[in-house]
Amino acid sequence: MVSPATLTKPATLTKPAAIAAPSTPARLLASLHAAILDWYAVAARPLPWRDPDTTAWGVFVSEVMAQQTPVARVEPVWREWLQRWPTPAHLAAAAPGEAVRAWGRLGYPRRALRLHEAAQVITERHGGQVPAEPEELRALPGVGEYTAAAVACFAFGVAVPVVDTNVRRVLVRLLDGAEYAAPSLTRAERDLAAAALPRDAGDAAVWNVAVMELGALICTARSPRCGECPVQDSCRWLGAGRPAYQGPARRGQAWEGTDRQARGALLQVLRDAPGAVDEAQLAQAWPSEAQRQRCLDALVSEGLVEPLANARFALPGTQLE
DNA sequence: TACTCGTGGGC
DNA sequence: TGCCCAAGAGT
Numbered sequence: 001m002v003s004p005a006t007l008t009k010p011a012t013l014t015k016p017a018a019i020a021a022p023s024t025p026a027r028l029l030a031s032l033h034a035a036i037l038d039w040y041a042v043a044a045r046p047l048p049w050r051d052p053d054t055t056a057w058g059v060f061v062s063e064v065m066a067q068q069t070p071v072a073r074v075e076p077v078w079r080e081w082l083q084r085w086p087t088p089a090h091l092a093a094a095a096p097g098e099a100v101r102a103w104g105r106l107g108y109p110r111r112a113l114r115l116h117e118a119a120q121v122i123t124e125r126h127g128g129q130v131p132a133e134p135e136e137l138r139a140l141p142g143v144g145e146y147t148a149a150a151v152a153c154f155a156f157g158v159a160v161p162v163v164d165t166n167v168r169r170v171l172v173r174l175l176d177g178a179e180y181a182a183p184s185l186t187r188a189e190r191d192l193a194a195a196a197l198p199r200d201a202g203d204a205a206v207w208n209v210a211v212m213e214l215g216a217l218i219c220t221a222r223s224p225r226c227g228e229c230p231v232q233d234s235c236r237w238l239g240a241g242r243p244a245y246q247g248p249a250r251r252g253q254a255w256e257g258t259d260r261q262a263r264g265a266l267l268q269v270l271r272d273a274p275g276a277v278d279e280a281q282l283a284q285a286w287p288s289e290a291q292r293q294r295c296l297d298a299l300v301s302e303g304l305v306e307p308l309a310n311a312r313f314a315l316p317g318t319q320l321e
Numbered sequence: 322t323a324c325t326c327g328t329g330g331g332c
Numbered sequence: 333t334g335c336c337c338a339a340g341a342g343t
Contacts, residue, residue: 066339073329074339107327107338114341144341164339184322212339221337222332252335255327264327 024175024195032174032231033198033207039230040210043217047071048079050209056130056155058082063150064115064142069106071216077104089128091119097315100304101271109267113303114142132156159204161193166215171196173219177236179245180221262286262295270305276314
């Protein structure tokens, strides 16, 4: 394989690399592979979607649910979904509002809607089978670069780099010596992840999930357990004395009084009601009228809420007679 | 690119 | 205790 560092581009298109991709010697890379794969073999959590019997659909659902949501919270909801909708066709046949309701409190409920849309596309255009190629997966609603790679790799064994927030943090600490990765995924990080991928396809699939697991359990964002890390002796960040992050300041997510809080309150009312709700019930959940109207309009236009007659509302396709 | 989009647990 | 952040995607 050609080292990314040897690829040449016109100077005008070359951006400064957030990560100075070190041309990691093959010998060091091999020892990192062995240490992390060995660690994963004994430390991996028994997540149900890692079971060899789990279908590609099960993997797909788990990856969408885990977007920005801790996996510990995903597990019980995932079990309910797979029992209720064991194939894409089962979900596609359900009302979209039922997907939103069954999403529960995982957050970002538009993911439930997109998962429902993806199930319809898979059913109608892919013969009910989750596609195996990253490019086909990427075309499905709610599937971005990460999820496409994750499903291709974990469900079908396709040897592509899988780069999530855990992988980014592990690689930047281990190989670049920084505490945190840049705010957004850079070209240099993609190159680094590709260069770090084991050549053996079988090892590559396990490597991806193993690095993710290392980031989730050991190389955590807040309080990394460096003393338990299988590659602590090779870590540039630890070796440098764990220097503090020097990049652009991360802005916190405002919450109190935001539209996100309002939308969450409104949708909770609709999730918890068996059928339609009226204006008064929504007003009780969010008294500010202007903001309530704005958020309700947005929820309707996004397809998360269905307006009914007489100023009543319901989850889409779920209103009772 | 920068911003929006939920929710809850750990430190 | 409040703040940070979690297997990102869409615009």
